[in-house]
Amino acid sequence: MAATTEGVVPASTGPGGWLTSVSHACLEHASGFVAERCDEQFLGRGEGALAIEALPEFVREGKFLRPLFAYVGWCCARPEDEAALRAATSLELLHCFALAQDDVMDRSALRRGRPALHTQFARWHRDQGWNGSATRFGESAAVLSGDLFLVWSEQMLRESGVPEPALARGWPHYDAMRSELAAGQLADLVNDARSLPSWDAVLDVIRRKSGNYTVRRPLEFGAALAVGDAPVLRALGEYGGLVGEAFQFRDDLLGVFGDPDLTGKPVSQDLRDRKASSVVVLAVAMAEAPQRRELQLLLDEEFLDDDAITCLRGTIAATGAPDQLEKLIDRRVRKALDAIDDTAIPSRMLETLAVLAARCTDRVR
Template identity: 50%
Template sequence: MYRWRSAVRAGVLAELETFLNRHHIAPIHGIAVDDIARQYVGRGKCLRSTFMYLGWLCGADADAAALRAAAGLELLHAFALVQDDVMDEAQLRRGEPAAHVRFAARHRRAALPGNASRFGESAATLVGDICLVWAEKMLRDSGIGRAALDRVWPRYDAMRVELAVGQFADLLNDARAEPGLGAVLAVARAKSGNYTVRRPLEMGAAMAGCDEPTRTALGRYGRAVGEAFQLRDDLLGAFGAAEVTGKPGDTDLGQHKASTVVVAALELADTVARRELTALLATPQPGDAEIARLRALLVATGAREHIEEMIGDRTAEAWRLVAAARLPEPQRHLLDGMARVCAAREN
């Protein structure tokens, strides 16, 4: 499993490097757009492309064109990450300054006219737009036949709209509004879970011509694993794992995000704990002491344990779905392994 996943990632990154070299954009006022794109596509785990290629393998043999088609999802992911960083005012991505921060710094060094921060946000948004166009081009020019691509496009379009709608809903995602756990999970499912696992799997399976029962089984598996992935992401966002996320561990708590673990804590807390949670979440700019207390309350209310149980439930459901699916043993083994990767955020 590990060797297969490493080989797929290496193949995806090689295809992306070839594509970016072929579509090189000359520096604009000394700013290398390609360098920003490489920061966002060259250092990730390539989960989305791996799942799309795995969907393909559930109905067809290994194929270089299929891998190339799947690799384009990393450019779509780069688009999403760049825009997400702008909207969240994130400072880091993959352990380095985020795109808008880098562009703003370049603006200041060159003493260009206008507001550096505004320039950085606008330039980063445009780089995201370029990545969005490149993503579709890489899929279209992958070498996959037209009939196979025709089966992919409706699902690809639906995924992109779902991603945007989920991101829009996330703009209103604030723990101070005290949304319910079901509502928060629905937003996370659209913005991250489905987009990371379910839709790529379905796209790959459709491209390979898998039958309806197989596509349905993969879709159900993808929904369960995608939710486990997002739940784990929420725990990492609250308790910190910069070596995994490349971002500060207190990002979600500091930005008052209504993540599943925070909302679960509000629902599980007794009156005293809930009052303290509400007060801490209302703090405009929580410092280290407030973040530490919030984390302690997430544990004390049982929210952290509750989310871990939800992850376990969804992982077990995914394994049951794989066991019942009419798939060859090698593919079932890979699906089981990828479920573990997403649930535990393994390297």
């Protein structure tokens, strides 16, 4: 497949600038595609008045991390290509599907510091003065919006312009990404519902729901489209699994100790939601007996006010779990970078993968 020149960033651009340019191009592809689909389905129809505005805007708010990894996977084996960029961008619509339904499951009122889709639809219902439960309407509309994103993701991939033989190589990785996401979400739901899972159970969910879905499968998907050789695919898979785990460890730390102005979530939302996150489970495992009793008492509370949240955060910090997670993050990133060293991956992509690993695991994301 000959590489196109449209939208290709000059080779002299550093990894950070190149990634920024690629993410902007992904945004244009994704928001444009969704806007066209919304016009096809809803233009002139009253039930789609909000969807025409809300769904493209929901796409525009993303970070496009999965498309970036997918496109880097492609560029580890082939020159830049506009069709491959569109194929990689389709993964953002898959992510929008996951977010829309995840917010309903978690009853999260906010997404990226703005009202979640189900919150927007519920408010619309109330503004119209319609019958029935606005909350139930909003949740149902958000689930259906997620379904549309899922359908549109596959449609965008099929219509990307990538030749059929290349798509045939990519489908197994795309399917694995979708299946592991749903299976991991179910396992996460079970973990949150029982008293407290083991550390091994939490790691299993992290690997399936986040590690593979966020980094490993997108990288493998992009490389498979490009006919990356087996050693490169194996190296990217190992890198992806490790960085994906580190990414979730960081996300869990931010869910407890993050700045809401940076994370877009209320303070310690994961604690209020009783999430069986890695930092909570590790804290219980590392706690001395008095700390463990205090943690259990707080975690068993039906409602956690601000004072209880402050106390719970302090006890978690005192166990040493946050510091231990920081060490686990650093260790995984180092091993990930070692995994892609001394491979056939171009040096520019090695530098780019190092930048992406840092972006996934920094302390302010």
